[in-house]
Amino acid sequence: MSRYAAMFHRLGGEGAFGAFLMLGDPDPETSAELLEAVIEGGADMIEVGIPFSDPVADGPVIQAAAQRALAAGVRVGDCLELIAALRARHSHMPIGILTYANIVVARAGFIREAAEAGADSLLIADVPSLEAEPFVREMEQAGIEPVLIAAPNTPEVALKRIASLSKAYTYCVSRAGITGTHASGQFDAALVERVIEAGGPPPVFGFGISRPEHVRAALSAGAQGVICGSAIVDLASRQGDVGSFVQSLKAVTRNDSVAE
Amino acid sequence: MRLNGRFGRFGGCFVPEILVPALEQLEAAFLDAQGDGGFVSELNSLLANYAGRPTPLTKCRNLPGNIYLKREDLLHGGAHKTNQVLGQGLLAKRMGKARLIAETGAGQHGVATAIVGALLGFETLVYMGAEDVERQQLNVFRMQLMGAEVVPVESGGRTLKDAINEALRDWSSSFENTHYLLGTAAGPHPFPTMVREFQRVIGREARAQIIDQLGRLPDAVVACVGGGSNAIGLFADFIEDQVVQLIGVEAAGKGLAGNEHGATLLRGTPGILHGAETYVLQDEDGQVTDTWSVSAGLDYPAVGPEHAHLKDSGRAEYVGASDAEALAAFRALAENEGILCAFESAHALAHALKLAEADADNIILVGLSGRGDKDVAQAQALLA
Numbered sequence: 001m002s003r004y005a006a007m008f009h010r011l012g013g014e015g016a017f018g019a020f021l022m023l024g025d026p027d028p029e030t031s032a033e034l035l036e037a038v039i040e041g042g043a044d045m046i047e048v049g050i051p052f053s054d055p056v057a058d059g060p061v062i063q064a065a066a067q068r069a070l071a072a073g074v075r076v077g078d079c080l081e082l083i084a085a086l087r088a089r090h091s092h093m094p095i096g097i098l099t100y101a102n103i104v105v106a107r108a109g110f111i112r113e114a115a116e117a118g119a120d121s122l123l124i125a126d127v128p129s130l131e132a133e134p135f136v137r138e139m140e141q142a143g144i145e146p147v148l149i150a151a152p153n154t155p156e157v158a159l160k161r162i163a164s165l166s167k168a169y170t171y172c173v174s175r176a177g178i179t180g181t182h183a184s185g186q187f188d189a190a191l192v193e194r195v196i197e198a199g200g201p202p203p204v205f206g207f208g209i210s211r212p213e214h215v216r217a218a219l220s221a222g223a224q225g226v227i228c229g230s231a232i233v234d235l236a237s238r239q240g241d242v243g244s245f246v247q248s249l250k251a252v253t254r255n256d257s258v259a260e
Numbered sequence: 261m262r263l264n265g266r267f268g269r270f271g272g273c274f275v276p277e278i279l280v281p282a283l284e285q286l287e288a289a290f291l292d293a294q295g296d297g298g299f300v301s302e303l304n305s306l307l308a309n310y311a312g313r314p315t316p317l318t319k320c321r322n323l324p325g326n327i328y329l330k331r332e333d334l335l336h337g338g339a340h341k342t343n344q345v346l347g348q349g350l351l352a353k354r355m356g357k358a359r360l361i362a363e364t365g366a367g368q369h370g371v372a373t374a375i376v377g378a379l380l381g382f383e384t385l386v387y388m389g390a391e392d393v394e395r396q397q398l399n400v401f402r403m404q405l406m407g408a409e410v411v412p413v414e415s416g417g418r419t420l421k422d423a424i425n426e427a428l429r430d431w432s433s434s435f436e437n438t439h440y441l442l443g444t445a446a447g448p449h450p451f452p453t454m455v456r457e458f459q460r461v462i463g464r465e466a467r468a469q470i471i472d473q474l475g476r477l478p479d480a481v482v483a484c485v486g487g488g489s490n491a492i493g494l495f496a497d498f499i500e501d502q503v504v505q506l507i508g509v510e511a512a513g514k515g516l517a518g519n520e521h522g523a524t525l526l527r528g529t530p531g532i533l534h535g536a537e538t539y540v541l542q543d544e545d546g547q548v549t550d551t552w553s554v555s556a557g558l559d560y561p562a563v564g565p566e567h568a569h570l571k572d573s574g575r576a577e578y579v580g581a582s583d584a585e586a587l588a589a590f591r592a593l594a595e596n597e598g599i600l601c602a603f604e605s606a607h608a609l610a611h612a613l614k615l616a617e618a619d620a621d622n623i624i625l626v627g628l629s630g631r632g633d634k635d636v637a638q639a640q641a642l643l644a
Contacts, residue, residue: 052546052547053416053547053548054416054421054422054425054533054534054548055425056275056276056425056428056429056432056534057276057429057432058429059429060415063415063416067415067416070547075545076545076546100532101274101532102531102532102533102540102542102546102548103545103546104546105530105531105532105537105546106529106531106542106544106545106546107544107545107546125276126274126275126276126532126535127274128273128274128275128276128277128279128280129277129280130261130273130280131272131273131274148277149276149277149278150277151277151278153278153281154277154278154280154281155281155284158277158280162277173278175433176278176432176433176434176435176436177278177432177433178429178432178433
């Protein structure tokens with residue numbers, strides 16, 4: 001059983017809380033401390049960004065985080081080392097990479113190296129399902145699970161493709177936009193249903209999760225988890241207590257049953 | 261998608277999933293419009309009666325050799341950009357969009373988009389790197405005069421590539437009522453194919469004109485390449501003419517030995533940027549590097565995917581012209597022919613002059629993609 005599958009199994013009806021951090025932001029040492037802090041705060045799964053110079057799917061907060069890491073001289077190799085160290089400290093924690101296509105294709109063997117470092121999944125923000133097959137094939141060979149994004153405007157034929165190509169979880173976005181887009185607080189229950197009907201892996205909502213009521217709304221829309229990124233990264237950039245913040249959002253998943 | 265959007269291994273549609281339906285809608289509108297007599301005749305009428313097509317083919321009287329200039333500098337708006345913004349503007353109408361967004365470097369494509377926004381009645385917003393906004397105040401004001409809003413982009417290096425990133429981010433949440441009017445034959449499918457088709461008129465006219473004037477095809481067709489729209493528009497109808505040499509001229513900036521240039525095909529490596537697999541100027545990690553050219557229109561770290569394919573297949577050849585060579589050609593054209601061309605176009609002319617020197621009998625067709633008014637202040641600082 002993969003680490004994601006084991007995590008969803010362990011949580012039973014409880015929603016999974018995913019915490020996102022940009023690797024190397026603001027420097028590798030602080031980045032490693034922040035990863036520990038969100039795990040201590042109760043994160044069930046960790047999503048890590050590998051910084052890219054031109055992140056078109058990201059809002060200002062994540063863009064700034066990538067810029068800080070790159071300005072600090074962080075290289076892809078440093079990010080893989082951070083993942084390997086995280087894996088060594090936490091053998092059961094699901095770890096997913098979120099990055100961009102050019103990072104994946106520039107370094108021959110990136111997907112294999114990511115798997116060897118201990119990453120469980122890989123989401124490439126600018127590879128839609130239409131272009132995903134060659135990447136997915138390589139991920140399967142390397143033993144890393146592909147994650148694709150599903151959105152309310154995704155047509156049925158693409159949704160079926162996403163459901164069959166995705167393995168760890170299905171990254172659902174509730175509305176159009178980029179990361180950190182101000183949440184309307186509305187999460188699309190119909191999308192969750194469509195993903196489940198298409199046979200996709202557990203639907204998890206991302207983009208715009210920053211407050212307890214967002215977590216509650218996403219889980220009541222039927223999602224099996226949430227991913228919080230910009231709010232954590234923003235707090236970290238202001239030296240805030242990310243551990244307590246994660247704890248406050250994770251608490252919501254314990255109180256609200258996912259079962260409808 | 262109905263077409264595969266590939267040029268050999270290059271091209272494709274590398275955008276977030278959320279944008280794929282918008283690109284599918286655009287491809288469908290484009291393909292349907294191609295077969296719609298009403299669309300084609302409206303576009304042709306605008307090209308003729310509004311923009312001023314056909315543009316002349318001018319034989320240089322005083323420069324050495326046999327150099328023929330395809331005069332896109334005489335098109336309304338001052339550059340070839342107008343050809344394709346009219347096409348995309350009509351498509352946006354057809355799709356029922358109310359708003360246009362665009363990116364711009366020096367401001368030429370922004371001005372072209374502002375023109376079509378005013379003409380066809382769109383709310384128009386142009387993303388422009390904050391650095392470029394400071395350097396190109398005149399073009400900013402031109403856009404504003406025609407009713408467009410210009411938004412300075414503060415992220416990244418504050419230039420063209422960052423303006424494209426920001427336009428893509430805007431489009432990710434606005435596609436329902438907004439058309440992203442991309443300015444060159446780059447980006448995700450269907451833009452490279454669609455922009456080529458709207459720019460193909462340059463080469464179609466030039467080919468007929470040179471046959472009419474000389475009774476033969478040129479030996480070489482030369483155009484500058486930034487994103488590559490004027491070059492692909494000029495090349496397209498000559499690709500099947502195997503006897504014609506196709507030459508794209510990239511910005512060699514301060515020299516190809518260093519990092520201060522925009523020579524993506526000459527110094528880049530295959531990668532994925534702004535929606536397409538193509539050549540990219542990048543480091544070993546895949547981080548996109550900063551570029552340099554005296555001409556803002558060639559200052560771009562990627563290139564249209566069809567050029568990547570034409571290079572790898574060997575059908576076209578790509579060379580560089582430095583800032584200094586381009587400035588010398590700019591001056592030579594002004595002094596000898598009484599034409600002020602854009603710094604971008606001066607790169608193509610610089611290479612044509614080298615070809616003419618090597619063989620005075622060569623018939624050389626040069627894409628004079630734009631006029632030089634926008635560059636006069638900079639020319640004064642550099643040459644006076």
